[in-house]
Every structure is written in C-alpha cells, then in structure tokens.
Amino acid sequence: MTLLIPVVVQAQSAVCWESADCGLNHQPVQFSSYNIDSTLLPLNISKTTYANHYSQNFPGLITAIHDRLMLSDSSGNMSFINGDTFSEAGFPAIPKNNVTLRDIKYKEKLDSLFACFHYQDGTDKTHHTALSRLLISKNISGSNMKWVVLYDTNHKDIQPDNCVLDVTDSKVYFIIGSLKEGQSELPYAQDKENSLGKSFALDLNTGKTKLLATGHRMSLGILSRTNGQVWFTENGERGGDKLSFLESGQNYGWPLKISGTRYFRFSKSIKNQKEEATPFTEAIYNWLPSIAPSALIELNNFHPEWDGDLLIGSLKAQSLYRIRLANNHIHSIEQIHIGQRIRGIQQMGKTIFLTTDEGSLVTVNVDERRLNSNTALPDMPGGSSLGLCVNCHSFSHPDVTSAFGPSLAGIFGRGIATHNFAYFSDSLKKKSGIWDESSLTSFLLDPQNFAPGTTMKIGVKLNSEQVQKIVDILKILK
Ligand code: HEC
Numbered sequence: 001m002t003l004l005i006p007v008v009v010q011a012q013s014a015v016c017w018e019s020a021d022c023g024l025n026h027q028p029v030q031f032s033s034y035n036i037d038s039t040l041l042p043l044n045i046s047k048t049t050y051a052n053h054y055s056q057n058f059p060g061l062i063t064a065i066h067d068r069l070m071l072s073d074s075s076g077n078m079s080f081i082n083g084d085t086f087s088e089a090g091f092p093a094i095p096k097n098n099v100t101l102r103d104i105k106y107k108e109k110l111d112s113l114f115a116c117f118h119y120q121d122g123t124d125k126t127h128h129t130a131l132s133r134l135l136i137s138k139n140i141s142g143s144n145m146k147w148v149v150l151y152d153t154n155h156k157d158i159q160p161d162n163c164v165l166d167v168t169d170s171k172v173y174f175i176i177g178s179l180k181e182g183q184s185e186l187p188y189a190q191d192k193e194n195s196l197g198k199s200f201a202l203d204l205n206t207g208k209t210k211l212l213a214t215g216h217r218m219s220l221g222i223l224s225r226t227n228g229q230v231w232f233t234e235n236g237e238r239g240g241d242k243l244s245f246l247e248s249g250q251n252y253g254w255p256l257k258i259s260g261t262r263y264f265r266f267s268k269s270i271k272n273q274k275e276e277a278t279p280f281t282e283a284i285y286n287w288l289p290s291i292a293p294s295a296l297i298e299l300n301n302f303h304p305e306w307d308g309d310l311l312i313g314s315l316k317a318q319s320l321y322r323i324r325l326a327n328n329h330i331h332s333i334e335q336i337h338i339g340q341r342i343r344g345i346q347q348m349g350k351t352i353f354l355t356t357d358e359g360s361l362v363t364v365n366v367d368e369r370r371l372n373s374n375t376a377l378p379d380m381p382g383g384s385s386l387g388l389c390v391n392c393h394s395f396s397h398p399d400v401t402s403a404f405g406p407s408l409a410g411i412f413g414r415g416i417a418t419h420n421f422a423y424f425s426d427s428l429k430k431k432s433g434i435w436d437e438s439s440l441t442s443f444l445l446d447p448q449n450f451a452p453g454t455t456m457k458i459g460v461k462l463n464s465e466q467v468q469k470i471v472d473i474l475k476i477l478k
Contacts (some may be wrong), residue, residue, distance in 0.1 A: 029175040034397040035367055038322070038336050040305040042370035045338065045397075047360045049084070060343035060355045065106045065113065065136065069346065069353060071361075076101045081361065093108070094132060094147050102163040109169050110306070116163035116174055117148070129163050129176050129195065131202065146172035149326060151202055151209050153195040158188070160196060164232070168226045171231050172202040173212075173246070181255045189215050189254045197254060199232070199246055213372070215252035215280065221296030221312065222246070233312055234283075237263050241290040243312070244282030247329065253280035260290070273362075285323075285330050292316035295345040296311040302347055303366050305384045313342030313354065320345075320364070338362060339399050349396055350472075378477055385466045390459055395477060406455070410477045411435050427453035440471045 011120075030049040035042060059073035065080075070089055072078040076099055076330035078089035094101070097149030103116045106335060113134040121126055130331070131151040150172065178197030182188040189197020192214065199212040199222075217240075221233040231247040239260025244252065253259075259278045261267060287293070292315035299306050310323040318339050324331040340356035354362040377386050378395045386395075392405035399420065400407045406421035416431045416439065417424040428451050443450040444467045447458065 004317065005033045015202045024216075027054045033153065035370065036336060036375050036396045036400055037047060037370075041303060042367040042396075044365045044367045046363045046365075047356075048084075048339070048362075058318060060357065061101060061104050062344035062346045062353060063104050063113070064346055064348050065110075066138070067348070069105075069348060070106070071355065072101060074101050075099070076115075078104075083459050091136075092143070092145050092147065094119075096128075096130070103165045103174075105167050106136070106154050106166055106403075107167040108167075109380065110167070112167075113163055114150075114167050114172055115235060116165045118160050118163070121154075123124070127157065127159050129153050129155065129160045131163075131165065131172060141328060150207065155194065155196065158194075158196065162218055162220065164219050164222045164459070166222045166230070168224045170204050171206065171224075173199070173222055175199040175216050175232060175246075176203070176224055177216065177218045178254070179218055186424055187255050189217065190256060201248075210248075213250040214253060214283075215247060215250075215254045215256070215260075217252075217254040220294040223296045223298055223310070227301065230299055231284075231296060231310070233296050235292055236260050236290070239286065241287040241293050243285045243310075243323070243330075244281070244283045247281070247371070250281040250358055252283075256280070259283055259286045260288075262426070284328070284401060285333075290316060290323070291316070291319070293321070294343055297345050297347055299347060299430055300351075302350060311347075311352065313345050314343040315343070318342065337400050337402075366435075377427045378428075378473060385462060386470060387462065388462075389470075393458075397447070408474060409477050411477065412440075424449070424453070425453055425455045428452045428456075435474075437471060437475075441467055441472060 009444045031046070033046040036045055046430050059071040059077065061072040063070050068080045068082065070078055071448055076094055078091055080087045080089055094115060094117060098120040100118045101115060104113060104114045104117065113136055115132050118127065118129050121308065130149055132149050134145055134146040134147050136145065158180065160176060161179040163174060165172055165174040166193060176195050177197055178189040180188060188194055192211065192243045197216045198214055199216055200209050202209045202211050215366065216234065218235040219232045220235065225231060232244055232246050234242050234244065236242060236258055238262050240258045242259055294313040294315055296309050299309050299311055301307065302363035306322065310325065312323060314319040314321060315337065318341055320336040320339065320342065322334045322336060338354065340358045340362065342354050342356055344355040345352065347455050350365060352364040354364065356362060376390050391407065393408045395408055396403060398410040401420055413434055413436070415434050417428040431451055443462065446461055447454050447456050
C-alpha cells in the first residue's frame with residue numbers, strides 16, 4: 001500500500017530534543033513487517049521506506065544520541081527519527097568546504113558526536129580527511145555548539161575514498177580507505193608518507209594520533225569491542241572481503257597481497273616480486289564469494305542468545321551476518337537474509353536498526369511470542385511431519401532464501417520452481433503449472449516420480465494421510 005501524505009517542512013534552528021518541539025517533515029510511504037526464523041531466535045523484521053526528504057540518497061549513517069536515533073546523509077544533513085517522525089537535529093554544519101561525511105558515532109560517556117569526513121580546502125583546493133568532535137549537551141543550544149578538529153590530513157590532489165571510526169572512553173580508532181593504488185613503486189596504502197589505506201588511534205587525552213597499520217583498502221565497519229579489541233571489515237577485490245583484528249604495526253597487504261583475486265583476473269597481486277619479502281597479516285575470515293561487508297557492531301543486552309556476538313551488514317548479500325567468536329576464532333557465522341543492501345547498523349536496547357541503500361529503515365526485534373511457543377513450525381495444529389521440512393525450508397517470509405530450499409510461505413498458487421531460490425534442478429524447472437492440491441500431493445508422495453531428477457530428498461516416505469495434513473497447512477501459509 002502506498003500512502004501519500006503532504007510533507008510539511010519546518011525550519012529548525014535550535015536542537016530538537018523533545019518530539020513535541022520537532023517538525024514533522026518526513027513521512028513513511030511504505031511499511032512491511034514479517035518474521036524470519038534464525039537458528040537461535042525468531043525475529044520480527046519491519047521495513048519502513050520514507051519519502052525523499054534528502055537532496056541525496058537516504059541517509060545511511062546512523063548513531064544513537066541520548067536514546068534517540070539519528071541519521072545523516074553524506075552531506076551532513078542530520079535528523080532525529082522517532083517512529084514516523086523525522087526532525088532536523090539542529091546541530092551546526094561542519095565548517096569546511098565541500099564536506100563528504102563518511103561516518104558518525106556518538107559516545108555517551110564523552111557526550112560527544114564524532115565525525116569522519118572528507119573536504120576540499122577552499123583556498124588551495126587540496127583534498128583532506130578529517131576527524132571532528134561536537135560536544136553535545138542538553139544545556140547547550142545548537143548555535144553555541146562547535147565542531148573541534150581532532151585530526152586533519154592533506155591528500156593534496158588525491159581524492160580519498162572512505163573513512164570509518166569507532167570511539168572508546170579515551171580513543172578514536174579510524175581507518176582511511178584507499179581504493180586507488182597509486183602509480184609509483186610504493187602504492188598509496190603501503191607508503192607511510194601518506195594516510196591513505198592506513199588505520200590510526202587518536203588519544204583524546206593527549207590529542208596525539210598514532211599510525212596503527214598499513215595496507216587497508218576499503219573498510220566500511222570498525223568496532224572497538226567491550227573487551228578492548230578492535231575489529232574491522234574490509235571490502236577486497238574478488239573474494240577479498242574480510243573480517244580482521246586490528247593491531248598496531250600490522251600490514252594488511254593491499255594492494256601488494258590480497259586474499260582474493262584481482263577483478264577480472266585470477267592473479268592475487270599486482271607486484272608479485274614484493275609479495276615474498278614483506279610479511280602481511282592474514283584476515284581472521286574471508287568471505288567466498290564476496291558479500292561486500294559494511295557496518296560492524298557487537299551485541300550487548302539485546303538477547304542472551306546473541307549477546308557478545310558480532311553483527312555485520314552486507315551490501316551485496318543483502319543480509320546480516322551474525323558471528324560468534326571463540327577465543328578470537330570464528331566459531332560460527334549465520335546469514336540472515338534481509339533483502340536490501342545494508343549500510344548502517346545501530347542497536348538501541350532490544351531493537352537493531354538498519355539503514356539500507358534502498359532507502360529503508362529496517363528494525364529487527366526478537367519475536368518473543370514465537371520464542372515462547374518454542375516451535376520453528378508454523379502456528380498450526382496437526383503439522384507434525386512438517387518437522388521434516390524445516391532443515392531445508394523456511395515457513396517465514398516468502399522472500400527468505402537459503403542455500404537448501406525455497407521458502408514454503410505462499411507456496412500454494414505459486415508457479416513451480418519460480419521462487420527466487422537459486423538452485424532449482426532442471427527437472428523441477430522443466431515442469432509447468434502451479435502448486436495446487438493435486439501437484440503438491442503427488443510431489444510430496446513421490447518427489448522422484450513427479451519430477452525425475454529433483455534434488456529434494458525428504459528422507460522418509462510420507463503416506464497419503466501425512467501428505468494431506470501437510471498440504472492443508474501449506475494451503476493457508478501466506
Ligand atoms: C534435505 C532438504 C529438503 C527437505 C528435508 C525438504 N525439502 Fe522441499 N525442497 C528441497 C529442495 C532442494 C527443493 C528444490 C528441488 C528441485 O529443484 O528439484 C525443494 C522444493 C520443494 C517444493 C517446491 C518449491 C517451489 O517453489 O517450486 C516444495 C513444495 C517442497 N520442497 C516442499 C517440501 C515439504 C513439504 C517438505 C517436508 C515434508 C520438504 N519439502 C522437505 C529441499 C528439501
């Protein structure tokens with residue numbers, strides 16, 4: 001359903017703390033809600049898409065300030081969002097020329113908003129990456145707040161590619177990207193004379209910035225964990241997407257050595273002769289095929305089943321990845337399909353908020369009702385043999401894909417082998433028609449007889465009474 005609501009724009013000069021003071025200038029145009037059963041927890045997913053209030057794309061940058069969710073686009077237009085209500089944050093603009101905001105993070109303990117951004121010097125036109133801090137307090141009005149520059153680096157005529165940051169009580173960790181390799185003998189990311197492709201730690205007490213590591217390509221997520229470790233995600237070339245542990249003195253290799261292969265080629269490096277001589281730090285994990293990992297958070301006080309796990313967004317796989325670590329090793333990775341390109345992640349209490357490139361704000365909550373009912377089967381009586389299906393099929397949202405089988409939600413009336421599941425056999429694809437009472441019954445009674453060569457194996461032979469019960473349930477599973 002599409003709602004068209006007139007958009008009321010109200011100019012805001014002061015910081016908008018209470019929703020009663022805040023202008024309503026952004027309305028949802030689309031809303032959808034559904035469930036996904038992940039292994040440990042059933043989830044409620046809600047997607048809200050908003051009318052385009054922003055001059056550029058939907059704001060992908062997300063943080064939480066004083067229990068309020070704040071979004072920003074790359075031009076630095078910051079808004080608080082509360083349910084359906086967007087309101088200008090009223091913070092001063094970053095006082096630089098041509099600002100491209102890359103990351104923001106609010107740190108409660110320091111009552112400060114930190115921003116990592118690129119800008120172009122108004123006078124000499126050089127390109128810079130800078131880190132600034134805005135002290136925020138309910139007692140300060142917007143016009144008295146001032147951005148203070150903590151770090152500024154001059155890339156001269158090279159346009160920098162990205163910057164991500166995370167903040168602890170006393171430090172800011174940040175990584176400056178370097179998609180560009182540079183033409184000289186030493187690529188940008190390897191040359192300590194510049195800050196491209198490097199990670200840094202800025203000490204908030206001394207104001208000093210220390211180089212941590214070299215050889216970064218494009219990181220969209222950095223996380224300082226509660227145990228003090230710093231982790232980051234990185235977008236490599238083919239098969240080079242990784243999760244790594246950030247440590248001082250390391251060289252992560254780009255572009256001399258990469259964990260995947262070069263785009264359009266099978267070779268792993270551009271400068272083979274250097275590969276042997278220089279020690280490079282391997283990632284903790286590499287995704288094959290590439291998923292384009294984005295934001296990275298650690299879950300705390302979300303739900304005991306997930307607390308302590310990392311959550312990573314993915315652009316390409318349009319999924320969340322929940323990662324369980326055990327002694328700095330990956331214990332398990334669970335892919336949770338969301339169906340949009342996930343850019344930013346913010347946990348606020350028992351809700352996880354996602355921003356997507358498709359312009360949605362997605363919320364993820366535990367479905368307590370289903371968790372308490374303690375069954376991954378549909379809420380319907382008489383479905384005991386459906387338990388045979390859940391290892392391969394989901395009964396939640398029809399869009400949910402898995403590598404093992406298509407979703408069975410909405411199966412009745414659906415064309416045979418028309419779901420977005422990628423691995424239908426030729427045998428099933430060759431069948432025409434839809435799934436109705438008669439086709440479902442004959443498929444489930446004898447899959448091989450219905451479609452010789454089908455890759456579906458139920459494991460047992462169902463009798464006609466069991467099949468009838470299953471078909472009755474599939475009929476009403478939307
Ligand atoms: C071991 C994994 C597995 C189990 C268990 C399993 N399936 Fe399947 N199912 C598949 C696969 C794989 C396909 C695709 C088969 C093909 O392409 O030939 C499939 C296809 C289907 C389809 C056709 C879907 C479409 O969109 O065309 C239906 C209906 C179906 N399964 C129902 C069931 C039911 C009901 C059960 C439980 C009684 C079950 N399956 C158990 C793996 C499984």
